[in-house]
Amino acid sequence: MVAGPLPAPSGPGKDRLRLWIRLLRASRTIEAELRERLKKEFNTTLPRFDVMAALYRAPEGMLMSDLSRFLLVSNGNVTGIVDRLVSEGLVARARRNGDRRTSMVRLTEEGSKSFGIIAAAHESWIGELLGKVSEDEARRLTGMLTSFRSNWEGRE
Amino acid sequence: MVAGPLPAPSGPGKDRLRLWIRLLRASRTIEAELRERLKKEFNTTLPRFDVMAALYRAPEGMLMSDLSRFLLVSNGNVTGIVDRLVSEGLVARARRNGDRRTSMVRLTEEGSKSFGIIAAAHESWIGELLGKVSEDEARRLTGMLTSFRSNWEGRE
């Protein structure tokens, strides 16, 4: 029994494997393009952008653990990124009276202004990069991915 | 003109932005789970797995630049990962007579055996993690992502 010269994978489960590979390649392709443009146009990075985007939606601020949960990255990771954003004056940590273990992290005035500009460019880039996906197709795909997410969250 | 307390984004282009966010979250969620299982079950990493998967499909070997192009990562990155795989005895570099700048990289006997085992587990994990996506839906999604890719490759 010989496998032959690399036939297209087939059999039960292969459709899902193929889906995963396509999904991964699509997101890596777009991610690479965004990373490059963020660097070139605004001298920043995707992780910094992600943190700022999360904080932009939360004017009252977020805990480090909120950030880490929301962004799907580890605690220690967020510490480093926030450290750098703080040293650049884009983000501030505010000690809390109630619980001295935690601190509220939020955008500074400058951070908020800066993010607004970058976010506008970011949105138009996405429009460009996904331009060939019709609005209708975009909604259908989004729907499928949303149902994936709720299934995921509901797993034991 | 006030933005209001964070309404769901709407307007032209918002559907594509939302799609991108969902796409990114789905792939990060799955990636994190795979990374954790690869570490726990086989004491390896996703980048190592990716390199070995590419080499598994190419018994005759691949150039470093082939690997880097195929995996969508930088040249220097591949150098490091291959270095580690070589030091673990899973991959070998073979100098070529024709062009002494390049070397053919391929799986060793051990690497190939090891990858076979890991790949089987990997495929069943994907089946499990995407289990709620029906085979039919998987094919539809894959089709959309494939057309994204060909559009992408055809852009100037």
Added chain:
DNA sequence: ATATAAAACTTTAAGCTTGAAATAATTTTT
């Protein structure tokens, strides 16, 4: 009240990642 456990973070070590600079070999131009 004291000890124990839990929670929120930070630190650390190892590895991944990129873009840019450096090396070395090959090809093209003059």
Added chain:
DNA sequence: AAAAATTATTTCAAGCTTAAAGTTTTATAT
């Protein structure tokens, strides 16, 4: 043939990433 340009790869510095271990503070149990 010598010089210049190109190609394939590695090295480097800076930053991202994780899991695990360590700190400090708060909550719970005895």
